[in-house]
Amino acid sequence: MREVKIAPSILSADLRCLAREVEAVARAGADWIHVDVMDGHFVPNLTFGMPIVAALRRITSLPLDVHLMIEAPERYLEAFARAGADRLIVHVEACPHLHRVIQGIRGLGLRAGVALNPATPLSVLEEILPDVDQVLIMTVNPGFGGQAFIERMREKVRRARRMIDALDRPIELEVDGGVGPENASDLVEAGATVLVAGASIFEAPDGAEAALRRLRQAVENARIPRFP
Numbered sequence: 001m002r003e004v005k006i007a008p009s010i011l012s013a014d015l016r017c018l019a020r021e022v023e024a025v026a027r028a029g030a031d032w033i034h035v036d037v038m039d040g041h042f043v044p045n046l047t048f049g050m051p052i053v054a055a056l057r058r059i060t061s062l063p064l065d066v067h068l069m070i071e072a073p074e075r076y077l078e079a080f081a082r083a084g085a086d087r088l089i090v091h092v093e094a095c096p097h098l099h100r101v102i103q104g105i106r107g108l109g110l111r112a113g114v115a116l117n118p119a120t121p122l123s124v125l126e127e128i129l130p131d132v133d134q135v136l137i138m139t140v141n142p143g144f145g146g147q148a149f150i151e152r153m154r155e156k157v158r159r160a161r162r163m164i165d166a167l168d169r170p171i172e173l174e175v176d177g178g179v180g181p182e183n184a185s186d187l188v189e190a191g192a193t194v195l196v197a198g199a200s201i202f203e204a205p206d207g208a209e210a211a212l213r214r215l216r217q218a219v220e221n222a223r224i225p226r227f228p
């Protein structure tokens, strides 16, 4: 049975009390913390950098899943590693020398992931899949939290799962954008092993802990094929 991880995205957390927000989701059973780094070039928004990753590192022992929505990410790999990132995800659209970047991340001792925008075909994975630890399928256009899930991405996740299963090594399949209790079971059944959720957790009217437990329940309700 595949193990499914829930990764709350701090993009939607109340930054006035980030430590408390992270503690709440950790208490409710979060597996990873997802950090959205945006540069105002690759995506039309600016968010966090290394200092926030370093601060998170001091307040949690959960793995930090750092999603780099930046141009030329190779400039910052070492700095994010030093700040305490565990997993670094780069966009294929931002990396003409993707293999070199992935090798760079793994050379730093971190897990390396590749992210694909909704309009980027899965065929770009063909030559890089054997070298990555993680594939992130964007299920909204990157740049902002709280957007609506693009329904067609469910089928893309299913196809990505088939590509991964054809290889002989464990690769996480992460979905990011518009994920909540209403679509989590379907996504897990389609083959996702990591669910990123920002607004559905941190903006839930009954609080982040209750929201995370709802999401976990939805994951548990999924009918995951036993093999593989």
Ligand SMILES: O=C(CO)[C@H](O)[C@H](O)COP(=O)(O)O
Pocket: 009, 011, 012, 034, 036, 067, 069, 140, 141, 142, 143, 144, 145, 146, 147, 176, 177, 178, 179, 196, 197, 198, 199, 200
């Ligand atoms: O990468 C992202 C946006 O580019 C975020 O991780 C994603 O949007 C999560 O937020 P939400 O669950 O609110 O959609």
Ligand SMILES: [Fe+2]
Pocket: 009, 034, 035, 036, 067, 176, 196
């Ligand atoms: Fe993200």
